[in-house]
Each structure stands twice: as structure tokens, then as C-alpha cells.
Amino acid sequence: MTSSVEQLRNAYAIRGHSRASRTDIVNFRDRQLRRMVQHAYRNVPYYRALYDEHGVHPDAIRGAEDMPMLPAVTKTHFRGVPERERVASGLDPETLIPAASSGSSGRPFTIRRSWMEHNVLYLPRIRALRSYGVKRTDRSFNILNPKNVHARDNKMLGRSLVALGLLTKQKRMSIHLDAASIALEVRAYRPNMLSGYPNMLARVSEELAREPMAPPSIRVALTGAESLTPDLRRKIEARLGVPVRDQYGSNECNLMAWECSRGGSLHTSDDTVLVEVIAPDGTPVSPGHRGEVVITSLHSFAMPLIRFRLGDLAMQGAGLCGCGAPFGTIRSVQGRMLDMFPLPDGRVIHPYYLSESLIMDDPDWIENFQLTQERLGHITMRIIARAEPTSQRIERLRALGAELLGACVEFELMIVDSIPSETSGKYRPARSFVTSSYDDVTIQSVPSASTISSSETFFAAESQ
Ligand SMILES: [Zn+2]
Known part of the structure; x- marks a missing residue:
């Protein structure tokens, strides 16, 4: 020393x-x-x-x-x-x-x-x-x-x-x-x-x-x-x-x-x-x-x-x-590269608002995650789990996400085996397809069903 x-x-x-x-x-x-x-x-x-x-x-x-x-x-x-x-x-x-x-x-x-x-x-x-x-x-x-x-x-x-x-x-x-x-x-x-x-x-x-x-x-x-x-x-x-x-x-x-x-x-x-x-x-x-x-x-x-x-x-x-x-x-x-998410009720939230409440609350089972906003009223969270999550954990996370976003946004939770990186090789933890500051600096690559393993478990939030 x-x-x-x-x-x-x-x-x-x-x-x-x-x-x-x-x-x-x-x-x-x-x-x-x-x-x-x-x-x-x-x-x-x-x-x-x-x-x-x-x-x-x-x-x-x-x-x-x-x-x-x-x-x-x-x-x-x-x-x-x-x-x-x-x-x-x-x-x-x-x-x-x-x-x-x-x-x-x-x-x-x-x-x-x-x-x-x-x-x-x-x-x-x-x-x-x-x-x-x-x-x-x-x-x-x-x-x-x-x-x-x-x-x-x-x-x-x-x-x-x-x-x-x-x-x-x-x-x-x-x-x-x-x-x-x-x-x-x-x-x-x-x-x-x-x-x-x-x-x-x-x-x-x-x-x-x-x-x-x-x-x-x-x-x-x-x-x-x-x-x-x-x-x-x-x-x-x-x-x-x-x-x-x-x-x-x-x-x-x-x-x-x-x-x-x-x-x-x-x-x-x-x-x-x-x-x-x-x-x-x-x-x-x-x-x-x-x-x-x-x-x-x-x-x-x-x-x-x-x-x-x-x-x-x-x-x-x-x-x-x-x-x-x-x-x-x-x-x-x-x-x-963290996009902010504009919501239908006029709020514009930083992704940390979600990730910190959702991840930091109970981080041990989560290996990695990504938040994407596909439409104004739809946000998806993909999680790679370190260990098989219990249904209680998933339910709690889903409920918390829905509560943070409010009734105007559908919150979808997916447990996946992998999260695709951008073509540039850069992983984007929070990505909005509604409005992004970063789409012109990286080559766009939309996460699609084909890039995520078929063995994924799928948990969709019930519509609000
Ligand atoms: Zn200088």
C-alpha cells in the first residue's frame, strides 16, 4: 500500500x-x-x-x-x-x-x-x-x-x-x-x-x-x-x-x-x-x-x-x-446512451426513474436489463436473469413498473436469454423509439423477436 x-x-x-x-x-x-x-x-x-x-x-x-x-x-x-x-x-x-x-x-x-x-x-x-x-x-x-x-x-x-x-x-x-x-x-x-x-x-x-x-x-x-x-x-x-x-x-x-x-x-x-x-x-x-x-x-x-x-x-x-x-x-x-421517455400524460421521465426503482430495489437476481419504449403508451423491460426468478418477484416488479408509469402506459416485462447490442456493438440500456437523441449516431437496429431466444419466458402486463 x-x-x-x-x-x-x-x-x-x-x-x-x-x-x-x-x-x-x-x-x-x-x-x-x-x-x-x-x-x-x-x-x-x-x-x-x-x-x-x-x-x-x-x-x-x-x-x-x-x-x-x-x-x-x-x-x-x-x-x-x-x-x-x-x-x-x-x-x-x-x-x-x-x-x-x-x-x-x-x-x-x-x-x-x-x-x-x-x-x-x-x-x-x-x-x-x-x-x-x-x-x-x-x-x-x-x-x-x-x-x-x-x-x-x-x-x-x-x-x-x-x-x-x-x-x-x-x-x-x-x-x-x-x-x-x-x-x-x-x-x-x-x-x-x-x-x-x-x-x-x-x-x-x-x-x-x-x-x-x-x-x-x-x-x-x-x-x-x-x-x-x-x-x-x-x-x-x-x-x-x-x-x-x-x-x-x-x-x-x-x-x-x-x-x-x-x-x-x-x-x-x-x-x-x-x-x-x-x-x-x-x-x-x-x-x-x-x-x-x-x-x-x-x-x-x-x-x-x-x-x-x-x-x-x-x-x-x-x-x-x-x-x-x-x-x-x-x-x-x-x-x-439513455433516451428519455415522453409519456402520454405529459411527463418526460429519465430511464433511471424506472431502472433505479425496479433494479436497485431487488438487484440480486438481475444480470442485465434493457428498457425500450416502442410507442408513447408502451414500455418494455427485458431482463436477463442470473437465477430463475420466482413468480412473486416478477409479479412485484411488474406491479411496481405499472405503478411508476401510471394507467396511461402499458408496461411489459420479458425474461430473455440475451439482449441484442446495436450494430455498432454498443449496448443501449434505455432506448425510445418515439424520440431518441441517439438514433442518428448509431446504426438503428430494432430489437425483434428473431434476435431474442425462443426459450424466453414472456410476462406481459395486463392492459390497464
Ligand atoms: Zn487541449
């Missing part, structure tokens, strides 16, 4: 890296990688077994270019192993800070970090805000998923950071509220920076554009957590009259890349995470080519994440950004 002194030294170094040379950052990154791989092999049973099985010794890893020697791990593989074997020996998982892995695409599992590790991962967020000219005295307004705000994350920490002048004053609102109510709060709060899910920001900005805002006005809009399409960007920029800057983060590693302040490429946070864009054989793709994103957290020693497949696609960018920043780049990240 790294000592607290080392961690503080690292945190201090990261704070200064915006002005460091590329060589300094590469050296820092490679040193952390070597430490992490050695540590994982010596202290984490899961990695020791994995690397022994693949016949690779940590001494072979000197830096980022050696990482393809190590096997990439999937969420399914990772969570199939008991937690104690994934946590560094000698640590009690219960004493660590828990964070759910991204729950939008299947059963979540818990990532655990020490207090210090957890907080180091906030530094790239502060760095990104500074690059956009967001000052300590500015006010930010964040529209987010309340489930992503973890119990110990982080009212206390947030207050301390604001008090220390490291973080801006912020107000948070839930994506489960409607756009008009959120816009009212934004007007009252008068933030300098607005951030949220692209689909939601497009709706809120539409409300805000109806009449001028009282100064001080918003200077920049930040998007994250789902894919920002050129169309959504254009809408938000036109309605707010400010630039949109995209951020690429995950629950596993907090902020991993942030858009250049000049727009275009995303700077990768090379001193906190190694972001690899790889081909199916595990080797890096060349700049301009698309591949799968695999991450290695450089500071999470309590529960190491080494070459962890997030399920996102991205394009490899230039080795350095044209703006002169000392970070690598990636482009056009295709992260989560």
Missing part, C-alpha cells in the same frame, strides 16, 4: 500537473502503474491468480506501453469473484468508502476506496473547472442522479472543499424532477456554471431560453454521464448562448477525461487514470481509430482496477492536444 504521506505528495503533484511537462506526467503515470501492478500481484488474490493464469509477471510492466501484456477484466468476471479477493489483503472492505459501479447497464457491484483515494479522484474535476475559467468564487448548479451521491460522498467533504476555497459553491438537483421546475431553481440560484446529463440540459436550456436570466449569467455548460451528440451540443449552446464542454467520468474512477477548453478533443487525466482505447485483441488502436475503453486507476490501491473494461467506445486522439496541455487525448466517446 502507499502511505498517507505518499498519497498527499501525489495529490500535491496532481494539483500542479496542468503546468507540468509531458515527460513529468508520463514518468508519474508509469511509476504509479508499476506500483499498482506490483501491489495487485502481491496483495490482491484476484490479480495474482489472473496474472499467474496468463503467465505474466508484474516485473514485465514498466509503463503504459507494456499494459497490453495484462489481460483486460470485465465487470462480469470481476464481480464473479468474492469481494475479499478483490480487496488488498489486510483491509476490511467494510471500513472503505463504497461507490456503486455504473448501475445503468446491469447489476451494479461495489467499488471500494480509502478516504484518501476517494478524495484524490476529485482533483481532476477541480482541474477541469479551472481550465474552463470557473473560479473559486463562482456558483455551480448540477443536475444529477441522486443515487450517484453516495452516503459518505460527500456532504462533509464538499463543505470542507468549499471552505478551503477548492470547490465552487454548488447546488444539486435531481434528474427525476421536470425540466420546468429545474429551470425555475436555476433562475433563482443564478449560477455561473450549469452541469448535467446532455438530454436533461437540452430540456432545461429550452425552458431557460424562454426569457432572459438575471445576471450573473451562465458562462459554460458541462455535460457528462451519457453521450453528448453534436445535435444535443448545438441545442444547448444555441439556447444558453455559451459553450458546452463534455466530461467523461465513471463511478469507478471519477473524472477520466475533460474536453479541451478550446473545444474538440478530451484531455485524458493521465496522472489519475490510464485510459486505453483498444482493439479486440487488446492492443491500442492508432489515433483516429475507434476502440473499446479500458481503464487502470492509478491511485486505487484498496481495490485495484487494472485494465477494467467499462463497456464504452471512443476514438483514440492525438498524443498531445493542440492547445499545449501536457495530457493525452481521446475523441467522441460513446458512453451511455
Whole structure:
């Protein structure tokens, strides 16, 4: 394990890296990688077994270019192993800070970090805000998923950071509220920076554009957590009259890349995470080519994440950004594509409204799921079960779904063996065929009976 002194030294170094040379950052990154791989092999049973099985010794890893020697791990593989074997020996998982892995695409599992590790991962967020000219005295307004705000994350920490002048004053609102109510709060709060899910920001900005805002006005809009399409960007920029800057983060590693302040490429946070864009054989793709994103957290020693497949696609960018920043780049990240669902009664709901109530309530038997809206008044949930669900469980889920959606929507539940991905290879956990922000960025492939195994059990809701 790294000592607290080392961690503080690292945190201090990261704070200064915006002005460091590329060589300094590469050296820092490679040193952390070597430490992490050695540590994982010596202290984490899961990695020791994995690397022994693949016949690779940590001494072979000197830096980022050696990482393809190590096997990439999937969420399914990772969570199939008991937690104690994934946590560094000698640590009690219960004493660590828990964070759910991204729950939008299947059963979540818990990532655990020490207090210090957890907080180091906030530094790239502060760095990104500074690059956009967001000052300590500015006010930010964040529209987010309340489930992503973890119990110990982080009212206390947030207050301390604001008090220390490291973080801006912020107000948070839930994506489960409607756009008009959120816009009212934004007007009252008068933030300098607005951030949220692209689909939601497009709706809120539409409300805000109806009449001028009282100064001080918003200077920049930040998007994250789902894919920002050129169309959504254009809408938000036109309605707010400010630039949109995209951020690429995950629950596993907090902020991993942030858009250049000049727009275009995303700077990768090379001193906190190694972001690899790889081909199916595990080797890096060349700049301009698309591949799968695999991450290695450089500071999470309590529960190491080494070459962890997030399920996102991205394009490899230039080795350095044209703006002169000392970070690598990636482009056009295709992260989560979550459509919002307009309902016949006028509500427009975020899919998390359904998935979190339905999945988080009783997650153990669900391996993966997909929500699709075929018509305004018809939503289907497909579930791949880990274990044969009891009829009680299914009935409860069906009733809960029907209750959340109301009498105007027919809710259909299907237990299936597989859920088809898009032709692009990207799985879309929430898809509306009524209105979608993402259909023009991926090749359309409508789930049809032929793509789902005939052995599926079928549970239709009775019509309301
Ligand atoms: Zn740049």
C-alpha cells in the first residue's frame, strides 16, 4: 500500500500537473502503474491468480506501453469473484468508502476506496473547472442522479472543499424532477456554471431560453454521464448562448477525461487514470481509430482496477492536444446512451426513474436489463436473469413498473436469454423509439423477436 504521506505528495503533484511537462506526467503515470501492478500481484488474490493464469509477471510492466501484456477484466468476471479477493489483503472492505459501479447497464457491484483515494479522484474535476475559467468564487448548479451521491460522498467533504476555497459553491438537483421546475431553481440560484446529463440540459436550456436570466449569467455548460451528440451540443449552446464542454467520468474512477477548453478533443487525466482505447485483441488502436475503453486507476490501491473494461467506445486522439496541455487525448466517446421517455400524460421521465426503482430495489437476481419504449403508451423491460426468478418477484416488479408509469402506459416485462447490442456493438440500456437523441449516431437496429431466444419466458402486463 502507499502511505498517507505518499498519497498527499501525489495529490500535491496532481494539483500542479496542468503546468507540468509531458515527460513529468508520463514518468508519474508509469511509476504509479508499476506500483499498482506490483501491489495487485502481491496483495490482491484476484490479480495474482489472473496474472499467474496468463503467465505474466508484474516485473514485465514498466509503463503504459507494456499494459497490453495484462489481460483486460470485465465487470462480469470481476464481480464473479468474492469481494475479499478483490480487496488488498489486510483491509476490511467494510471500513472503505463504497461507490456503486455504473448501475445503468446491469447489476451494479461495489467499488471500494480509502478516504484518501476517494478524495484524490476529485482533483481532476477541480482541474477541469479551472481550465474552463470557473473560479473559486463562482456558483455551480448540477443536475444529477441522486443515487450517484453516495452516503459518505460527500456532504462533509464538499463543505470542507468549499471552505478551503477548492470547490465552487454548488447546488444539486435531481434528474427525476421536470425540466420546468429545474429551470425555475436555476433562475433563482443564478449560477455561473450549469452541469448535467446532455438530454436533461437540452430540456432545461429550452425552458431557460424562454426569457432572459438575471445576471450573473451562465458562462459554460458541462455535460457528462451519457453521450453528448453534436445535435444535443448545438441545442444547448444555441439556447444558453455559451459553450458546452463534455466530461467523461465513471463511478469507478471519477473524472477520466475533460474536453479541451478550446473545444474538440478530451484531455485524458493521465496522472489519475490510464485510459486505453483498444482493439479486440487488446492492443491500442492508432489515433483516429475507434476502440473499446479500458481503464487502470492509478491511485486505487484498496481495490485495484487494472485494465477494467467499462463497456464504452471512443476514438483514440492525438498524443498531445493542440492547445499545449501536457495530457493525452481521446475523441467522441460513446458512453451511455439513455433516451428519455415522453409519456402520454405529459411527463418526460429519465430511464433511471424506472431502472433505479425496479433494479436497485431487488438487484440480486438481475444480470442485465434493457428498457425500450416502442410507442408513447408502451414500455418494455427485458431482463436477463442470473437465477430463475420466482413468480412473486416478477409479479412485484411488474406491479411496481405499472405503478411508476401510471394507467396511461402499458408496461411489459420479458425474461430473455440475451439482449441484442446495436450494430455498432454498443449496448443501449434505455432506448425510445418515439424520440431518441441517439438514433442518428448509431446504426438503428430494432430489437425483434428473431434476435431474442425462443426459450424466453414472456410476462406481459395486463392492459390497464
Ligand atoms: Zn487541449
